[in-house]
Amino acid sequence: MSWTDERVELLKKMWGEGQSASQIAKELGGVTRNAVIGKVHRLGLSNRATSSGAKAEAKPKADAKPKAAPKAKPAAKPAAKAAPKAEPKPEPKTEPAVAAKPAQPLRKAIIPAGQPLPPQPSANEISPEALAKVNEVEKTAKKLTLMELTERTCKWPVGDPATSDFWFCGLPVQAGKPYCEAHVGVAFQPMSARRDRKR
DNA sequence: CCCTGATTCGC
DNA sequence: GCGAATCAGG
Numbered sequence: 001m002s003w004t005d006e007r008v009e010l011l012k013k014m015w016g017e018g019q020s021a022s023q024i025a026k027e028l029g030g031v032t033r034n035a036v037i038g039k040v041h042r043l044g045l046s047n048r049a050t051s052s053g054a055k056a057e058a059k060p061k062a063d064a065k066p067k068a069a070p071k072a073k074p075a076a077k078p079a080a081k082a083a084p085k086a087e088p089k090p091e092p093k094t095e096p097a098v099a100a101k102p103a104q105p106l107r108k109a110i111i112p113a114g115q116p117l118p119p120q121p122s123a124n125e126i127s128p129e130a131l132a133k134v135n136e137v138e139k140t141a142k143k144l145t146l147m148e149l150t151e152r153t154c155k156w157p158v159g160d161p162a163t164s165d166f167w168f169c170g171l172p173v174q175a176g177k178p179y180c181e182a183h184v185g186v187a188f189q190p191m192s193a194r195r196d197r198k199r
Numbered sequence: 200c201c202c203t204g205a206t207t208c209g210c
Numbered sequence: 211g212c213g214a215a216t217c218a219g220g
Contacts, residue, residue, distance in 0.1 A: 003211085020203065035213050037204060042211065046205080152201055175202050175220055 001030030003039060015040055130185040137182040142170030154180035156187075 001007070007028055014024045021040070022033040040046055138158055144167060149155055154169035155178050171180035179187055 022203080032213070033204090034215080038206095038211090038213050041205075150200090172201080177220085 001028070008039070008043070011036060011039060012043070012045065015045060130182070133182040134186055137169065137171060137180060140171070141167070143167035144170035154178070154183055156180070156183040 003011075010028060011024055014027065015021075019027075020033075021036040025031050025033040025036045028036070141158065142153070143158075144153055146168065148170065149168055152173050154171045154173050156169040157166065158169060159166035169180055169183060171182075173180055177184050
């Protein structure tokens with residue numbers, strides 16, 4: 001496949017929308033995410049607010065690589081130019097902020113001593129969409145036990161730990177987060193939902 | 200282990 | 211210009 005005008009356009013569009021390189025590659029077909037990233041760079045539209053830490057920041061590690069010598073690049077590369085058109089820098093990522101509330105009054109709960117459990121938010125403070133999503137997720141959850149949790153299983157607890165009706169979501173998490181997407185949605189409120197509260 | 204983007208360099 | 215291989219981070 002070659003980078004036709006249309007394909008480049010779609011690439012630009014999706015990249016601008018914050019789609020990941022792999023998603024774009026999948027959409028385009030016939031290319032890998034590497035190809036997409038490579039193209040993105042060649043097009044000059046690289047940095048976009050991402051959560052990933054691989055910044056275009058200088059990493060003057062003069063240290064020699066033991067692997068195949070990838071060559072050191074001492075040459076200064078002022079790639080980060082000022083945006084020609086004042087770019088508002090769209091930030092699709094929601095800000096974690098501090099939304100999780102640790103209070104769970106109704107759960108007298110004998111929380112098994114161990115890792116601190118994630119907070120169980122009270123329903124009235126979470127967006128309806130997020131709740132609905134969670135509700136659905138809980139039907140399809142893998143219902144794992146504590147022992148079955150791994151680094152990439154959602155650790156959202158469901159039910160009462162004091163009873164047998166207790167399990168962890170267990171759905172796949174993503175990118176280092178402790179929960180699946182749905183539960184991340186209720187665990188990390190972007191903001192809002194919390195305003196007012198007179199006095 | 201899953202994912203993300205960044206960089207290099209032979210082609 | 212292209213993109214696989216590699217790197218670096220969550």
